[in-house]
Amino acid sequence: MKEPTRTHEPARRQFLLQVTGAVGAAWISAQWPAIAAAAQHAHQAASTKTPAKFEVLTAEQAREVEAIASQIIPTDDLPGAKEAGIVYFIDRGLKTFASDSVPVYEKGLAHLNQLTTTKYPGTKSFADATAEQQEALLVELTTENGADGHRRLGPEGSSDFFETIRIHTIFGFLADPSAGGNRDYAGWKVAGRDPAYTFSPPFGFYDKNYPGWQAAKAEAEKK
Amino acid sequence: MNQAKAVYKPSDEVDFVIVGSGAAGGVLAKELSTNGFRVVVLEQGPYIKPEEFSHNEIEVFAQHQLTNKPELQPVTFRKTQDEKARLQPSVMYGRCVGGSSVHFTANFWRFHEIDFIERSRVGEIPGASFADWPIRYADLEPYYTKVEWEVGVSGLAGASPFDPPRSKPYPMPPLPVKGSGVVFERAAWKLGYHPFPAPMAILSQPRAGRDSCVNCGFCLGFGCEVGAKSSSLSAMIPVAEATGRCEIRPNCYVHRVAMDKNGRATGVEYFDAKRNAHLQRAKVVILSANGAETPRLLFLSANSQFSDGLANSSGMVGKNLMPNTAAIAFGVFDEPLNDYKGFAVSRVLHDFYELDHEKLGFFGGGGLDARFDATPAAFALGSLPPGTPKWGKEFKKALHQNFTRTFEIFCHGTSLPVETNGFSLDPDVKDAWGLPALRMTFRDHPNDLKMMEWMSARAMELLDAAGAKTKWSEPVREQQFAVHLLGTCRMGNDPKTSVINSDHRTHDVANLFLCDGSSLVTSGRGQPTMTIEALAFRAADRMTAMAKRGELGS
Numbered sequence: 001m002k003e004p005t006r007t008h009e010p011a012r013r014q015f016l017l018q019v020t021g022a023v024g025a026a027w028i029s030a031q032w033p034a035i036a037a038a039a040q041h042a043h044q045a046a047s048t049k050t051p052a053k054f055e056v057l058t059a060e061q062a063r064e065v066e067a068i069a070s071q072i073i074p075t076d077d078l079p080g081a082k083e084a085g086i087v088y089f090i091d092r093g094l095k096t097f098a099s100d101s102v103p104v105y106e107k108g109l110a111h112l113n114q115l116t117t118t119k120y121p122g123t124k125s126f127a128d129a130t131a132e133q134q135e136a137l138l139v140e141l142t143t144e145n146g147a148d149g150h151r152r153l154g155p156e157g158s159s160d161f162f163e164t165i166r167i168h169t170i171f172g173f174l175a176d177p178s179a180g181g182n183r184d185y186a187g188w189k190v191a192g193r194d195p196a197y198t199f200s201p202p203f204g205f206y207d208k209n210y211p212g213w214q215a216a217k218a219e220a221e222k223k
Numbered sequence: 224m225n226q227a228k229a230v231y232k233p234s235d236e237v238d239f240v241i242v243g244s245g246a247a248g249g250v251l252a253k254e255l256s257t258n259g260f261r262v263v264v265l266e267q268g269p270y271i272k273p274e275e276f277s278h279n280e281i282e283v284f285a286q287h288q289l290t291n292k293p294e295l296q297p298v299t300f301r302k303t304q305d306e307k308a309r310l311q312p313s314v315m316y317g318r319c320v321g322g323s324s325v326h327f328t329a330n331f332w333r334f335h336e337i338d339f340i341e342r343s344r345v346g347e348i349p350g351a352s353f354a355d356w357p358i359r360y361a362d363l364e365p366y367y368t369k370v371e372w373e374v375g376v377s378g379l380a381g382a383s384p385f386d387p388p389r390s391k392p393y394p395m396p397p398l399p400v401k402g403s404g405v406v407f408e409r410a411a412w413k414l415g416y417h418p419f420p421a422p423m424a425i426l427s428q429p430r431a432g433r434d435s436c437v438n439c440g441f442c443l444g445f446g447c448e449v450g451a452k453s454s455s456l457s458a459m460i461p462v463a464e465a466t467g468r469c470e471i472r473p474n475c476y477v478h479r480v481a482m483d484k485n486g487r488a489t490g491v492e493y494f495d496a497k498r499n500a501h502l503q504r505a506k507v508v509i510l511s512a513n514g515a516e517t518p519r520l521l522f523l524s525a526n527s528q529f530s531d532g533l534a535n536s537s538g539m540v541g542k543n544l545m546p547n548t549a550a551i552a553f554g555v556f557d558e559p560l561n562d563y564k565g566f567a568v569s570r571v572l573h574d575f576y577e578l579d580h581e582k583l584g585f586f587g588g589g590g591l592d593a594r595f596d597a598t599p600a601a602f603a604l605g606s607l608p609p610g611t612p613k614w615g616k617e618f619k620k621a622l623h624q625n626f627t628r629t630f631e632i633f634c635h636g637t638s639l640p641v642e643t644n645g646f647s648l649d650p651d652v653k654d655a656w657g658l659p660a661l662r663m664t665f666r667d668h669p670n671d672l673k674m675m676e677w678m679s680a681r682a683m684e685l686l687d688a689a690g691a692k693t694k695w696s697e698p699v700r701e702q703q704f705a706v707h708l709l710g711t712c713r714m715g716n717d718p719k720t721s722v723i724n725s726d727h728r729t730h731d732v733a734n735l736f737l738c739d740g741s742s743l744v745t746s747g748r749g750q751p752t753m754t755i756e757a758l759a760f761r762a763a764d765r766m767t768a769m770a771k772r773g774e775l776g777s
Contacts (some may be wrong), residue, residue: 010498038660049346071614072614072615073614073618074615074616074619078619078623080317085416088665093281096281097285098285132599135615136588138614142614159646159746166613166614167604170600170604171280171600171604171605173600173603174598174599174600174602174603175281175598175599176277176278176280176598177280178277178278178279179280187599187600188599190619190623190628191599191602191603191622191626192559192561192623192626192627193440193563193599193626193627194561194564197278197437197440198437199438199439199440199564199565200438201399201400201438201565203399203402203560203561203562203565204401204402204559204560204561204681205558205559205560206399206402206405206558207400207404207554209398209407212400213379213382213400213408213419218407220412220413
């Protein structure tokens with residue numbers, strides 16, 4: 001059986017470095033080889049953050065995928081799918097954990113371009129359409145066959161393409177960066193998740209100055 | 224001082240071979256090796272050390288790093304015995320050293336006195352094979368205490384007026400309260416209930432060479448890098464290995480209990496990582512493979528004496544699966560809770576533990592917890608209010624507003640035992656080793672669905688009292704997915720209606736013991752792991768006494 005692979009990308013390193021600040025020296029010395037390895041991997045990952053080329057998608061397909069992902073999570077005053085490097089996450093995914101989805105992407109993308117040229121003659125592909133046209137195209141596609149709640153992009157083989165790319169985009173946007181997406185914590189900026197891995201209470205608004213179970217209970221009982 | 228790690232040959236007849244290294248197997252390995260016995264633990268999954276755990280959701284969730292792999296071990300599902308089962312991943316369990324205790328939430332509630340004697344209290348329930356346990360809460364109490372002190376549980380004794388009697392306080396104070404806990408607690412007080420700090424198998428203080436929780440936020444579903452989660456991997460296995468008498472052997476897929484002509488177990492047959500076949504010899508065989516794989520192993524071990532499965536003269540192997548019931552309600556609040564920080568649960572409510580079945584028209588009860596257990600990705604895909612757009616500007620806005628301001632109330636409840644619910648071998652589908660796949664047959668008893676509807680309504684009232692600006696509940700549905708694998712080789716005094724006796728010894732084979740979720744007679748109120756571990760501590764005591772009296776040697 002294949003042993004799980006271990007990636008040590010920036011998030012992992014940061015976790016380890018922060019942990020070492022929080023706990024005892026014994027833990028650090030026990031973990032030192034892992035920390036050193038993580039730091040080295042992180043350095044390599046940081047210097048090759050943008051893959052030179054795509055492994056599964058063609059350059060044209062990549063452009064379409066990025067355009068769709070940017071509709072799913074658009075960029076505004078906060079980063080979107082583009083800034084999070086989703087197209088690279090998806091390309092790597094199609095080679096690894098989501099290799100089953102390659103035909104879904106191929107057929108779905110081809111169908112989407114066909115639909116684009118039908119609806120907007122003269123526009124060669126989805127990526128060439130204006131943002132408004134792109135949104136309208138996806139709205140039309142996702143409401144097609146909407147009765148069963150499934151989003152379909154048309155004919156045989158391309159079914160559920162939109163749902164597939166939607167899940168990949170959202171997952172890649174928000175997963176821990178060690179999974180290969182969420183570049184520069186773009187997704188966590190949107191969600192409001194502090195990229196640290198060690199926290200101390202109070203965590204939020206309501207637990208600030210909370211007197212604790214016993215004192216608060218006594219107070220509640222007085223009322 | 225640590226001894227050199229034990230290494231045995233399969234041909235060495237060790238005292239105990241334990242199949243599975245999870246909540247029960249880890250405790251048994253620690254206890255039996257500490258008591259001087261030679262032990263081999265066979266684990267089907269890999270041996271991943273805490274420092275190797277990651278937050279990589281692709282590896283952990285998409286590639287099932289810590290759990291059973293559907294591509295290797297397909298599972299089929301059907302609702303009733305008349306249907307043909309179809310391929311459907313309907314069972315999840317830990318598949319690594321430490322088992323499900325590696326990735327669990329770590330809610331550690333003791334069962335209450337009622338859980339052991341409820342059949343006599345409530346009477347017969349049509350459609351259920353409800354029974355009392357052969358032991359009582361008092362028999363397990365010392366072992367619950369042992370779990371708290373030896374495995375490591377944080378909590379506050381006496382905080383819940385519904386708690387059963389205890390002989391000792393918790394060894395550590397509770398974990399810090401989260402925003403969800405504060406909001407939930409205030410609402411519960413407002414409604415006259417009795418919320419209390421959650422008992423959790425997570426260290427609030429450094430203990431036994433392990434560090435306390437750093438609140439990283441990747442808890443449920445993940446292994447703990449700092450060893451603060453009190454899994455068998457962190458708390459039990461290292462102690463077992465340090466005795467120099469216990470070998471943990473990972474990547475070993477056990478497929479048969481070997482028997483001799485006299486009806487005694489001689490060991491277990493397994494495939495190693497390279498799929499070479501071995502027989503590990505042992506004086507005593509213990510199956511702690513979980514409530515799905517333990518009955519499956521007995522079925523796979525059928526022979527001329529036991530044609531319906533080893534140790535199955537009662538016909539009860541694989542029956543009465545109780546996965547517990549669940550109802551969930553979400554609330555969104557005005558200010559940030561930031562509940563993504565830390566462990567999942569900080570407050571629990573047991574006011575509905577024993578409901579008045581005559582008044583309400585259904586049997587059972589449950590516990591509610593206030594929690595947040597989703598990673599950001601899981602949250603965006605599953606925890607936004609109904610009606611939120613699934614993509615685009617509005618989706619992004621909802622994610623931005625809600626992620627830090629949401630928590631959920633999780634209602635955990637009883638499942639009634641139903642004889643037709645359970646596991647069997649699929650007649651057609653095979654696993655990657657060519658062995659018959661697990662087939663699950665399950666349909667919730669109507670009583671349990673009624674109870675969860677009622678619980679769900681209480682959760683919504685609590686969210687209302689808490690001042691949630693948006694709230695919704697997940698519809699209560701028939702379950703088709705089991706994580707708590709309980710009751711499938713139940714304990715009892717009568718060999719005709721149970722598989723093991725109160726010592727966990729099978730009624731049919733003198734040196735074959737079963738100890739895991741399958742041993743449970745009732746399902747408690749949704750948090751079974753602590754009881755599985757208490758049973759394992761007790762079983763180890765019983766086996767040790769029997770072995771010392773010479774009752775287990777061949």
